[in-house]
Amino acid sequence: MSTEGGEMTGTRPQRADARRNRERVLAAAEDVLAADGMSASMRAVADRAGVGLGTIYRHFPTREALYQAILAARMEQLVAAGRAATTADDPGAAFFDFLTRILDSARDKKALSDVLAEAGLDPKSGLSRITDDMREVLATLLSRAQKTGAVRPDLRMPELFALLTAVSLGVERAAWSRDLTTSTLSLVFDGLRPR
Amino acid sequence: MSTEGGEMTGTRPQRADARRNRERVLAAAEDVLAADGMSASMRAVADRAGVGLGTIYRHFPTREALYQAILAARMEQLVAAGRAATTADDPGAAFFDFLTRILDSARDKKALSDVLAEAGLDPKSGLSRITDDMREVLATLLSRAQKTGAVRPDLRMPELFALLTAVSLGVERAAWSRDLTTSTLSLVFDGLRPR
Numbered sequence: 001m002s003t004e005g006g007e008m009t010g011t012r013p014q015r016a017d018a019r020r021n022r023e024r025v026l027a028a029a030e031d032v033l034a035a036d037g038m039s040a041s042m043r044a045v046a047d048r049a050g051v052g053l054g055t056i057y058r059h060f061p062t063r064e065a066l067y068q069a070i071l072a073a074r075m076e077q078l079v080a081a082g083r084a085a086t087t088a089d090d091p092g093a094a095f096f097d098f099l100t101r102i103l104d105s106a107r108d109k110k111a112l113s114d115v116l117a118e119a120g121l122d123p124k125s126g127l128s129r130i131t132d133d134m135r136e137v138l139a140t141l142l143s144r145a146q147k148t149g150a151v152r153p154d155l156r157m158p159e160l161f162a163l164l165t166a167v168s169l170g171v172e173r174a175a176w177s178r179d180l181t182t183s184t185l186s187l188v189f190d191g192l193r194p195r
Numbered sequence: 196m197s198t199e200g201g202e203m204t205g206t207r208p209q210r211a212d213a214r215r216n217r218e219r220v221l222a223a224a225e226d227v228l229a230a231d232g233m234s235a236s237m238r239a240v241a242d243r244a245g246v247g248l249g250t251i252y253r254h255f256p257t258r259e260a261l262y263q264a265i266l267a268a269r270m271e272q273l274v275a276a277g278r279a280a281t282t283a284d285d286p287g288a289a290f291f292d293f294l295t296r297i298l299d300s301a302r303d304k305k306a307l308s309d310v311l312a313e314a315g316l317d318p319k320s321g322l323s324r325i326t327d328d329m330r331e332v333l334a335t336l337l338s339r340a341q342k343t344g345a346v347r348p349d350l351r352m353p354e355l356f357a358l359l360t361a362v363s364l365g366v367e368r369a370a371w372s373r374d375l376t377t378s379t380l381s382l383v384f385d386g387l388r389p390r
Contacts, residue, residue: 159382162365162375163383166369170357174360188383190385191386192386195385
């Protein structure tokens with residue numbers, strides 16, 4: 001059995017140390033990207049993770065594979081945060097806080113997605129399972145917030161998703177400042193509250 | 196003096212018949228695009244306008260030049276409609292109707308903008324004067340609607356522009372259906388009304 005192949009597809013069993021290495025590389029890549037931006041080199045990621053360049057390329061044969069894995073990891077963290085919020089004491093605050101968090105993440109995703117798109121890859125490829133999870137978490141948060149009266153009862157998932165998409169695109173493509181994002185989002189949120 | 200050069204840059208005086216020809220070609224191109232989509236041929240435009248292919252190319256040396264002129268003409272029509280609305284009896288309805296009209300036009304602009312972007316051209320190039328006019332018209336409509344109490348008094352132009360951009364991007368890039376656009380827009384509009 002090839003351990004390497006198992007690590008790359010993520011479907012076959014992984015040895016614990018290989019998985020730890022992979023996670024260490026992902027965390028290092030996040031740090032290096034935050035510091036150096038998209039000019040970050042694979043060499044810098046390897047140094048930061050304390051592994052050889054060969055280890056990086058065994059886990060992520062191309063820069064694009066690494067970026068795709070980072071995007072997936074971020075989405076999974078976001079879904080996990082949303083799932084934790086489904087038991088919050090204040091369902092209204094939990095709902096609006098989670099929407100804000102999704103849109104904050106849009107800003108960081110942009111540069112990675114651009115590199116993937118330039119390489120002719122679909123940034124969303126391989127994320128469909130996570131997207132389904134996100135949809136489920138959002139539906140739960142919405143329903144809880146509606147029950148407490150914090151969100152208008154006629155708000156449905158298609159419109160909620162459409163609004164999230166629109167504001168994400170604004171943040172990503174029109175490069176809104178943080179202040180403009182906050183004030184625009186507060187107008188959108190007011191439209192979601194009962195009148 | 197070269198009449199042809201004057202027609203192309205639009206800055207030097209044009210002979211009336213050349214201008215009429217140019218307008219006839221633009222109107223024909225709109226019709227042909229509506230019928231044939233982006234596969235429309237310059238030949239079909241010439242036939243529809245009742246002019247020779249040479250006349251088309253004298254006014255619009257490339258397909259991209261023709262599309263750019265159509266985008267500019269549509270923006271000018273939109274601004275003219277907005278300007279007419281600044282004297283409407285119901286400033287609240289005039290404001291929201293105009294926003295709806297802007298977003299309706301986003302759907303039609305998408306295909307033309309894509310062709311220009313693919314050719315490496317900026318779809319917004321040469322539109323800065325029209326964008327300034329649009330901004331001025333929107334500011335007037337907003338201020339009138341706020342005076343009658345139809346729009347919240349704390350809505351400012353940056354947020355209004357940001358929301359228009361976001362929803363336009365949603366319509367253009369996420370390919371919203373007409374129904375989804377209408378229901379999403381109604382949520383956004385509710386956020387703009389006084390509470």
